Amino acid sequence: MLDDAFRAAARAAAAGGMMRSPRSGFTAYFHEVAEIPAEFAEAGLAEVRHYGLEGAFWLYEGLDDWLDDPRRRALLLEELRAMESEPSLLG
Numbered sequence: 001m002l003d004d005a006f007r008a009a010a011r012a013a014a015a016g017g018m019m020r021s022p023r024s025g026f027t028a029y030f031h032e033v034a035e036i037p038a039e040f041a042e043a044g045l046a047e048v049r050h051y052g053l054e055g056a057f058w059l060y061e062g063l064d065d066w067l068d069d070p071r072r073r074a075l076l077l078e079e080l081r082a083m084e085s086e087p088s089l090l091g
Contacts, residue, residue, distance in 0.1 A: 055084070057079075
């Protein structure tokens with residue numbers, strides 16, 4: 001995954017805001033968080049809410065064990081919900 005073509009695509013994405021996968025041909029467009037409300041309004045979407053797509057818990061060692069334990073899974077999800085729309089953590 002860290003071959004020259006992939007690293008070049010990642011550098012180009014960081015510089016220009018568009019990621020073209022060298023393998024699958026998939027194209028993704030990056031946005032600044034501050035741009036999103038105007039883009040949604042322009043598209044006719046009435047309400048804009050920001051949510052993180054991925055929390056920091058993927059960094060936890062043994063995450064599968066947390067998810068397999070109902071008590072710890074509930075705690076994990078409660079904390080993710082508390083942080084999911086915190087502006088300072090979004091982008």
